[in-house]
Amino acid sequence: MKKFSIFLLTIIAFVGFTSCEHDDDVVFVAQPDVDGIMFLNATAESYTLTSQTSGNIAERFVWNEVDFDAPTTITYELQGSSEAGFSTFDIIGTTGENNMAVKVSQMMALATAAGLDNDPDTDMPNTGEIFFRVRAYAGTDGSNGLNTTSEVMSITVVLPETVEEGPAALPMIYVTGNFATASGYDADWSPEAGVPLAASAEGKTDYEGFIYMNVDQPMYKFLPTNTGWDGDYGDAGDSDGSYTETLKQDGEVNAGTPDGTGGYFYVKANTEALTYSLKETNWGVIGNATPTGWDSDTDMTYDPATKIWSVTLDLTKQDAPDNGIKFRANDEWALNIGDTGADGTMEFNGENISVPEDGNYTITLDLSNPRMYTYTLTKN
The missing domain is CATH 2.60.40.3620 (Immunoglobulin-like)
Known part of the structure; x- marks a missing residue:
């Protein structure tokens, strides 16, 4: 009986050992998160690109974080192209974060590749589209096959000058x-x-x-x-x-x-x-287009990732320059910004900003580009 028991235990041990060897050959392949990757940042209606502001940040692209369900780092690659099909593209940069800034000069390079550099014999601004997308991949070199790419985002750019012959940049x-x-x-x-x-x-x-x-x-x-x-x-x-x-x-x-x-x-x-x-400074919106009129500000919130102040609120239709909204700091008029001429570029003590129609709006204020301060009003 002892001999039989020992023989039986030997068989069990052998089966267990071969089973372990078989298990070692199993490969588990992680799949990208089903939600994929997408841009989260709002964009302006158009971006005016000048050599004067070439060193400034034109936009900070923000996207969601991706989970490949694998114990590895995630790398994000922001790509820009002069064409929607991305048959060729520039890699703007790679990062482990979920955002990346793009400078005016980088957008200008894409605009030039798209054929938007102006004819020096004309004074008309050249308007067109350039394109961005973001790719996420597991690891640091993208070689393991785990990756996902966002849909293409198109933005409108305006070149009011010939790129090669534009004015000198501000000091x-x-x-x-x-x-x-x-x-x-x-x-x-x-x-x-x-x-x-x-x-x-x-x-x-x-x-x-x-x-x-x-x-x-x-x-x-x-x-x-x-x-x-x-x-x-x-x-x-x-x-x-x-x-x-x-x-x-x-x-x-x-x-x-x-x-x-x-x-x-x-x-x-x-x-x-x-x-x-x-x-x-802490910034807010004031004006007879806002719920509190000219009596008090509606505070804005600053986002360090995008470098933008924003607020969402109901506005009523008002026409500048006598009515509308303005931005001001610290609930006082010592430091306020408006838009004289309604050209989208702001000036200290500038004119009021029109609201085209009643509705709920997201308002942004971008003070990150020195002396090229901009804002957006987007109806929700």
Whole structure:
């Protein structure tokens, strides 16, 4: 009986061993999430592309996160093309995040490839479409076959000038510091990722722009270029984080904010007068087209991923310049923006903005491109 039992156990062990060997050959293939990938960001009706603003961000594309049901990193590849069929395309960039900024210069390159660069003998703007899509794949090189691609997004672009013969870009300086990563910018203390401020014209030194500093104690410097640290400006104070509103190049310290805390700031700097200032701003919409009229603002919300302020509310039909809406900061008129001439480009103390008809609207305010501030009114 003992011999029989031992023989039986030996057979069971052998069967179990061969079963394990068989199991090792089973391959499980993960499939892409059935919902796929799609763009989530709203887009403007059209994008005006000029060499003057070529270094600015034209749009920040945002998409949903993808789950391949596999223990691996996900890479997103933003692609741009001059044609809807994407027989050829440019890779704008790759990222592990669910958003990516596209500069005016990158859109201009696609527009030129689409044949939209103007005839220098005409003054008419050239309008057409360029196209974007995003591809998500498992891993870092896309070689394992797990991938999904979004539907194509088309956007309308306007070239009001000949690309090769456009006006010179506005002079720029750049701000970099410890706030960048936490605030939706690319990298801390990086000249290449510096946030631009623009002067009013060639030969001017009156730089301005808006910067989000989402850290407890922001510190930063101003750079003449975004290629290195040569000639950087800091504060003339005694210690890092000083805010004396005086710029200094030699023996300077890292500049700070008026009360030492973070926020969304209107930043001005003059490299000839050696002065600078920061004013914290929170933006809202006001006007007789809004539910509260001219009596109070409807607050907007800032999204660090898109660099855009937005609000959704009911509006009534009103015609500018006497009626409509405006944007203003901090519930006061000291800093307000309108649209003189209704050309989609905003000016401080500009005219009211018309509302074409009654309805529920999503309103956006984009202050991320210095001196090229824009807005949208989209009826839902």
